[in-house]
Amino acid sequence: MQIPCENHTAELRLKEPVSLYHTFFCGQCFRWRPDGDGFFGVAWGRAARVWSVDGVLHVTGSGADSGDLWRRYFDLDRAYADIYTPWLNDPFMSRAVAHGEGLRILAQQPWESLCSFLLSQCCNIPRIRAMVDCLCRRFGEPISFQGLMEYAFPTPERLAGIKEEELVCIRAGYRAKYILAAARAVASGSLDLDRLQSEETEKAREELMRVEGVGRKVADCALLYGLGKLDAFPVDTWMKKARAYHPAYEGEYAGIAQQYIFYYARETGLR
DNA sequence: TGCCAGGCCGAAA
């Protein structure tokens, strides 16, 4: 089935500066690419082109939408400056925030975030992007948009019905069985991602970690990027290397702090 | 060619 080719546009006024580049390339998502003066990608089953001019975020996308989807996706109703200002008294956090100025924590589809970060295990970001792209092309619904054929992220129901051998094409190695275990858990209803959005972070993390291949790191990535739990704090090798302690590392918006730290630490080769 | 990558799992210490 091909998703109907109905397009929409949205103009979203920004209350503070937003960097699409930092947002898309800080390591939280894998489906956006530079495209002229803007970016092209797929989110929530829509292919879209986004760009920013004079404090307005412009979106043209496939499918119907009033703009609310993108307002939520880019978390535009939250004042990030109010959140990070108290962190700036710490020199390391100050540099990290300056490095990633304008990044937003994207509200991604819960299943997509869980599945993507299951694939992320022990891979660098270019490889994760390649695997996710391959997975979508092979198993996602096609989306015709602006003369291009894009693909939605495959549903858990779709992936639950395939055999592990069919995933060989994405070269996921030992991660393939994790993808299938998670897809089957979601498709069967034993893992209800929608319900977890209204659970406490700790309870939701506990349920996610019952799935094979979901450890603390993958669970926290799914919590932060897919379930809107901004207090989730994925700790990986880069975070361990940072080692420093700061109040921003915990609390209601720890996940936002984590994103600045991760992006800064990775790009500056912190060791 | 070798090291490392947004880790997890299970066994051993």
Add this chain to the structure above:
DNA sequence: TTTCGGCATGGC
């Protein structure tokens, strides 16, 4: 509770 090897593969 912590440590460590194995896992599967590709980017650099």
